[in-house]
Amino acid sequence: MSMFCHQCQEALKNVGCNVRVGVCGKTSEVANLQDLLIYILKGVAEYNQQARKAGLNQPKTDRIIWDGLFSTITNANFSDESICNRIEQALEERDAIKQMLVEKGLLADRAYPDFATWAGQHSDFLTKSVDQQVGILATENEDVRSLRSLVLFGLKGMAAYAEHALNLEFKSDEIADFTERALLAIEDDSLSVDDLINLVLETGKYGVDVMALLDEANTTSYGHPEMTEVEIGVRDNPAILVSGHDLKDFEELLEQTEGTGVDVYTHSEMLPANYYPAFKKYEHFYGNYGNAWWEQRSEFDSFNGPILFTTNCIVPPRESYADRVYTTGATGYPGFKHIPDRAEGQKKDFSAIIEHAKRLPAPTEIETGKIVGGFAHNQVTQLADQIVDAVKTGAIKKFFVMAGCDGRMKSRGYYSEFAEQLPQDTVILTAGCAKYRYNKLPLGDINGIPRMLDAGQCNDSYSLAVIAMKLKEIFNLNDINELPIEYNLAWYEQKAVIVLLALLYLGVKDIKLGPTLPAFLSPNVAKVLVDNFGISGITTVEQDMSAYMAQ
Template sequence: MNNNMDLNYEMFCYQCEQTANGKGCTKLGICGKTPEIANLQDLLIFQIKGISCYGKKLIDQGDHIDKDIVSFIENALFTTLTNVNFNAEDHVRLLKESQKIKERLRNLVGKINNPTAHATYDLPSAKSEMLKDSQIAGIMYDQSLDPDIRSLRQTIIYGLKGISAYGHQARELGYYSDQVDDFYITALESTTDDTLTADEMIRMTMKTGEIAVEVMKILDDANTEVYENPSPHKVNIKIKKGPFIIVSGHDLKDLEMLLKQTEGKGINIYTHGEMLPAHGYKGLKKYSHLVGNFGGAWQDQQKEFDNIPGCILMTTNCLMRPRDSYKDRIYSTNVVGWEGVKHIEKKSNGEKDFSEIIQQAIKLGGFKEDQESKEILVGFGHHATLGYAEKIVAAVHKGDVKHFFLIGGCDGARPGRNYYTEFAEMVPKDCMILTLACGKYRFNKLDFGETAGLPRLLDVGQCNDSYSAVRIATALSDAFDTDINGLPLSFIISWYEQKAVAVLLALLSLGIKNIYLGPTLPAFLSPNVLQYLGDTFDLKLISSAKDDIKTCLKQNI
């Protein structure tokens, strides 16, 4: 392939764990993304890089970028995250808006030094022409680019996509960080700079991890200050009689607005997927019609939503192609989208009108009878877990608790993820498990009992609650007068999409070593970059649960 790209070339994407053959999707995304969507997304990333070339000049002058521009960049990044938006018209609209913003900054900033095509390119008005131009934005377009530089650039971009998801959720609650907002610009601009060396790009990659920690802190502040700190709460995972709406994704504000608008209407609200931890927040669990959690992780949604007599609201990723059996009763909001799926927009005052989905749920009638209740325990964020800190430390000193395993991350459909179930089941009885993100659905309905008077399985929350896990680990390291790497603690991480990339970079930026990552290593890591991560952080690919547990237990202090 050369710069005159073969017209038969359709797409190239390797941003998720399930990419075709572990190398890259070239005909159709495993996620369901078409070449049209993939190429529009490439061009959108290309455009916000161009915007950032002008924005970087403003930052270098000591200015901040207007928050409406930052919000646009954040939403553009979030839109291109895996399993978020599959609607071509949404991408065309964002592309047209990107050109307006680029021209606005051009007029404000004037000339920039050594502009790249990202800055000088002007978007055509027709989608067909955009698609023709999109070849210049392809990951593999410049075949002369050093593969390590390409790898690091893409790692930064994928880290930014993960950061954008958390930044978006925090901003919806009125929280943001100027440090994060400026970094969107400086990091994007760095991926256009051909003068930067691999060492400089490695430093930018680690900085991406530092910003991931910062954005997770901001989101933690937003969630806990608006809805109060999570506390242990039992959640019913069986269905109840009556009309219902299932709320999937991560966005707590959308859930809150829906709970307010459905109060007193006889509608049961279920969480789904990553929304499960919402039950731990006082500001949300106070609603009596938040009755439980429906189903498992994201990849099971097609069979779980099939022909159900209720409605589904998708607030963030992960959206899969809706089956015809429920496409007329699934709704999207925020940056989520699929052609033909009803979308609920935000009004100028920040509120949303959920009346259509509410009325449809009532009309459908819901489940005909209750199932026998079964409960799981959630709500062990840093505030709740550290409330048990003295008890945990005492149990370790007594030898009642030998080791802690953080088993968490993204779930996915590809074979090999049973490793995480097997690992959790094989953890010795005198060890505790911390878990977070949708990877916990592999084992969170199992009964792990207690050790030293504490639940052996502590659900820390969503994937962004990796910040909580770090807070917990830091407090324990202080108690044991060591650093995190000196604790009897092992990180067993599953990854699927770009929020997991941000989390991994966050952990690496904190100097955490001996992380076990799987089911496979990212295709976008070049051999040299992978070697660097292995040598510097002892990053490991998972092997067998039995062998990995044995190795982890040798690290006990």
């Protein structure tokens, strides 16, 4: 059995993984089951759109759709059992909504597509998952397939952010409704290429909305991120390392580890938890351990304690530490212990991982010192007068948005070199794990303003958009592209896709995207992005730097 998956930057030969095991380590069985899960979620959307119009939508339906999409993001869930459970749940929800509509006499009388009617059992899932109509290759036209992929992968990123917000009891019915409408639209053969291009931009619009919602959820719950020096050494206590993005999970773990003698460290995309005021009261929250997600196979060995994945960024583990990795939420991996979702009105139970930590030695130190972050929009707004003055006096000539994802390819060394070679009168605005390519470089400051301003996680790219819009207002400009801001973005997975679509919706042009352009962009769709938005791939540091500084 083989698969076809082209959703991440590491897609085989920059075409797509069509082998037994993908580059990320996902098996073809899991990849195909994930395709089937999305297929059935379209069936849930089919009936829930009717229920929603009648005012009968149930909150659990929104969670099922968002969690299902989230579990198919690259490096989130490698467990066929976990994905099969979600397929069963989606089938049950789809059929329950349909039955409710029938009982109320509200079911529309029309022919329904296969994803709304297929009624297989668990034993049928693998066979159905390789049905030609289930996966992305069911769309034969390359350009239509490319645009549908852009929307679908944007929806996956959107779902991740929506679920984080939902965990903090923040929700938007408009975003939920759009998610369903878009899932159905990418199955609608009556839509033209122009219609699909408009749908891509509409996806970007809701990408802005969902990141604004999550920003509100995070800052209302934990305060605005503030400039913070983060410890990157270790203490001599047993500890738990937390990776991923979910701040609610992080909060509940901190609460439950308090007074136990177990320290808590962040890893990779959880680093920005250090910037939130609400978490600073916990004395056992010590700092950050390690670097970007792809280095975990060496860093988890030396950490010695258990690791908790709250979201994606799992790499198939070494045997030496596999028995001390835990997953929760949308994540899963065969053999990893899974911490169940919180019951209604209750907290997750992290007692198993806490007791595990107590039996293990303290982390081995791999570096010392501190790194600085916490420059989300509220903190930067407080520095606005200094920044504006630095721009007006010429102390700051340009800002470079270098947000996005890190990854394993050696070509990503480009971003470290680019940061090192930037002129001293430039400032980097960053968010996401791309920062690990340069956040420990001695870049210095300009009149007390650090030359690298880290806004936080990938979803905090919203902060960078808010900062740009604020500067546009301060300088009384008509177009965001008139600002002295350049965009040199790195991408890896689908949350970066929704960030890109959000920037396009906001009208940002001339974005460089690397280390490769997405495999799911057909030549014609890539040309549309080039012609209308000026998107281009990276070349060499010298060529790109010269082009940027000449503008």
